[in-house]
Amino acid sequence: MVSIKLDNVSLVYKLHEKLTLSAPDRRINGTGGTIQESGRKQFVRALDDISFELSAGDRLGLVGPNGAGKTTLLKVLYGIYEPSGGTVAIKGKVDALFNINLGFRAEATGRRNIVLRGLINGWSEAEIEEKMEDIIAFSELGDFIDLPFKAYSQGMAARLAFSVATALDPEILLMDEWIGAGDASFQTKAKRRMDELAEKAGIIILASHSESLLNNLCTKLLTLRNGRKESLVPVLSKLNLAITSK
Template sequence: MAYIQLNNTTLDLPIYDVQGRSLKKQVMRMGRRNSIAEGNDGVVVVRALDSVDLRFESGDRIGLIGHNGAGKSTLLRIMAGIYAPTYGTVESDGKIVPLLDISLGMDENSTGMQNIRLRGLLLGMSDTEIREKQQSIAEFCELGDYLDLPLRTYSSGMRVRLGFAISTAVDAEILLLDEVMGVGDASFMHKAEERLADLHSRAEIVVLAMHSNAEIRKVCNKVLWMERGRVRAFGPTEEVISEYEAQV
C-alpha cells in the first residue's frame, strides 16, 4: 500500500542576494510575520515549512489550500524529493510522479521526439516504457510534424501540450499536482481533463494544490490548510474548507 509520511519536517531556504543594511533590515521586519530570520553566519533564511507532521495513505485525495506563500508548493516539492528537509524526514512507499513543472528536463535544441525520451527518463520511465508509449504521446499532443523540429521553434502552448502529454503518460502510485494550467483550445482542454481524471483514478494517492475550492470539493476527500509553512487544519474536505472560507 502506498503512503507518504512527513515527520517533524522543516525546510529553511537561504536568501543569498540580500545585500546592504537597509534591505536586510526590511527583510528582517517582514520576518516578524513570515518566519524570516538571520542565521549565525549572517545569511538570511526563510522557514518555508515548519515542523510538519502528516501521513497520507492509499485512497487519500488531498487538496491543499492557503494563501500564496503559505507553503503549498513547497510541501509538494519536498514530498517529490526536489528539496531535502533541513530537519525531520520524509518517508514514502510507491512511485511518486510530480506534475509540478511539466517542462522540466526538456532541451531547447532537441526535437519533440527526443524530448519525449528526456522528460520520460526524468519521470522515471525506462527506455522500453518510453518506446512503448512514444506513439500514444505523439498522438495525444497533436503536434504532428513539429515533433521532428527543435523545441526552440515551439510556441508556449505547444510546449505545454508536449510536456503535459509526456507527464500524464506515466503510471503514478502517488500523484502530486500544482495548479494544472491551460493546455490549448477547448477541444484539447477537454482531452486533457479526461486524461487527468483517468490519472487520478489510477493513482493510490493524489495531492493537489488548486485555487478553486469548488474543484477541490469535487475531487478531494480530505483538505490540508497551510498557513505560514505550518499545518493549520487537516481533515474532511467540507469541514476544513468551510472553516477556511469563514476566515478569509
C-alpha cells in the first residue's frame, strides 16, 4: 500500500564557505528557512520538525510564502536532500516534476525527448517504446512531436512533460508550481489524469502559490512558514471555515 510518513523531519545544512578570491558571499540558493550561527559556522534550517502522514488517494497541496520550504520538502521526499533529523518512510515509486524543461533538449524532437526523459526516469527501452504513442496522444502535440522542442510554446512543453511524467502511473507524484503553466483545457485534462492516478491508490503532492488551484486539485493543504508546519487541514474543512467566517 502506498504511503508517506514523516516524523519530526528537519533539514539543516552548513553554509559552505567557498574558497574564493572574491568578497565573501553569504547568499544562499534554492532553499528558504532560517540562518543560524554557531561560532564562525553558519547553518540554514530549511525544514524544522515536519510531521505528517499520507495514504493512498491523498492529494496534498503545499502552500506558503516564498522561502517557506515547499520546494525543499518536495526535494526531501524525492530524495534529493537527505534530512538531517527525523525519519522519512515512503512506500511506493516516487516520480517528480520540478522543472518542465529538465532533461529536454532544445534541438531534439519531442519524440527523441520522450526517449531521453524516459531514460532519465529509469525506464527500460521496452517501456519507452510501449508508452510512446500514449504519451504523444495525451500531449496532443500531433505533428509537432517530430519538430525540435525549441519550437514548442510553454504550454506545449508542459503538456509533453506532464504526459511523460504520468505515463507510467507513478505511485507517488511530486509537482512544483508549474502545474499552472498550460492552457485551461490542458489543466482540465491534467486534473482528470491526476484524479485517475489518485483513484489508482496513488499520492500526489503539489506545491503552488495558487490556493484556488490547490483547493481545486487537492484533498489536504499543508501550510508552511519558515520551514515549519503551520497547519495541515482537509480542503473541505478549509472551505467550510471560509464559508462560516463569512
